[in-house]
Amino acid sequence: xxxxxxxxxxxxxxxxxxxxxxxxxxTVLASALDRDLTGYATLVPQxxxxxxxxxxxxxxxxxxVPVLAxxxxxxxxxxxxxxxxxxxxxxRIELFAVGAAALAEAHDTPELTVPPGMPAEELADAPDLxxxxxxAAPTERLExxxxxxxxxxxxxxxxxxxxxxEQAREEAAERAAExxxxxxxxxxxxxxxxxxxxxxxxxxxxxxxxxxxxxGTSSE
Numbered sequence: 706x707x708x709x710x711x712x713x714x715x716x717x718x719x720x721x722x723x724x725x726x727x728x729x730x731x732t733v734l735a736s737a738l739d740r741d742l743t744g745y746a747t748l749v750p751q752x753x754x755x756x757x758x759x760x761x762x763x764x765x766x767x768x769x770v771p772v773l774a775x776x777x778x779x780x781x782x783x784x785x786x787x788x789x790x791x792x793x794x795x796x797r798i799e800l801f802a803v804g805a806a807a808l809a810e811a812h813d814t815p816e817l818t819v820p821p822g823m824p825a826e827e828l829a830d831a832p833d834l835x836x837x838x839x840x841a842a843p844t845e846r847l848e849x850x851x852x853x854x855x856x857x858x859x860x861x862x863x864x865x866x867x868x869x870x871e872q873a874r875e876e877a878a879e880r881a882a883e884x885x886x887x888x889x890x891x892x893x894x895x896x897x898x899x900x901x902x903x904x905x906x907x908x909x910x911x912x913x914x915x916x917x918x919x920x921g922t923s924s925e
Contacts (some may be wrong), residue, residue: 716765716811719744719803728794731829736800738769738838743805748828749797750790762790764824765808770842771824772808773817782817787827821846 722744723736733746748762763775774786781789811817821842822835839847 716745716763717803717807719801719807722800722802724797724799726795726797728796729829729831730790730796730798731825731831731834733798733800734764734771734825734829734831734838735834737766737771738834738841741769742766742800742802743768743808744800744802745808746801747799748790750792751795752792762786764819765811767805767808767812768841770821770838770846771819772812773814774819774824775817782814783819784823784827786817787819787824791827 722740727733730748733748736742737744737746743766745763745765748764750762761777763777765772773782775782776786776789779786779789822839825831825835825838
């Protein structure tokens with residue numbers, strides 16, 4: 706492999722399975738999944754291809770499922786490396802088979818790892834292939850992928866967070882009125898340093914108390 710790579714990414718060349726120019730990385734990602742490949746692919750994007758440069762991306766696989774990504778030009782790994790490589794085709798790709806033991810150290814590098822479905826989504830805009838990849842992924846990696854996607858989706862939903870904050874303000878005002886604290890409650894734009902997670906947990910706690918009262922049980 707040409708270019709500088711992190712120490713943990715010293716991977717032997719392995720057995721070359723295919724080398725070609727393609728319009729989309731979907732071709733090589735689908736091929737690795739179909740083969741249950743343990744190995745890696747190199748992807749040379751259009752700009753480097755036209756200029757005959759050394760920049761290339763590396764995506765490794767274990768049993769056909771992507772594990773890590775790295776960009777030799779930017780020295781970025783993980784999701785950042787995929788973002789670097791998400792450019793219009795063509796790409797020159799090479800696909801190599803390598804023994805699992807040779808990849809073990811590299812695959813134990815959290816800063817380079819990617820969720821199983823991310824390469825298909827980011828590099829190929831192929832949601833169906835991403836779903837197939839997740840279906841083939843080990844349970845522990847799938848759970849990590851889903852958790853990360855859920856958190857990212859929630860944090861990106863500004864309207865939902867604003868609605869939670871507004872609900873918290875309304876509930877605070879209602880409680881203040883019940884306790885005779887109207888004059889002491891100052892109007893604020895946002896709850897002070899209160900996270901969306903804390904608001905959700907507080908709301909769930911209130912709901913649990915109501916349910917306990919209805920059932921004649923105690924939550925303590």
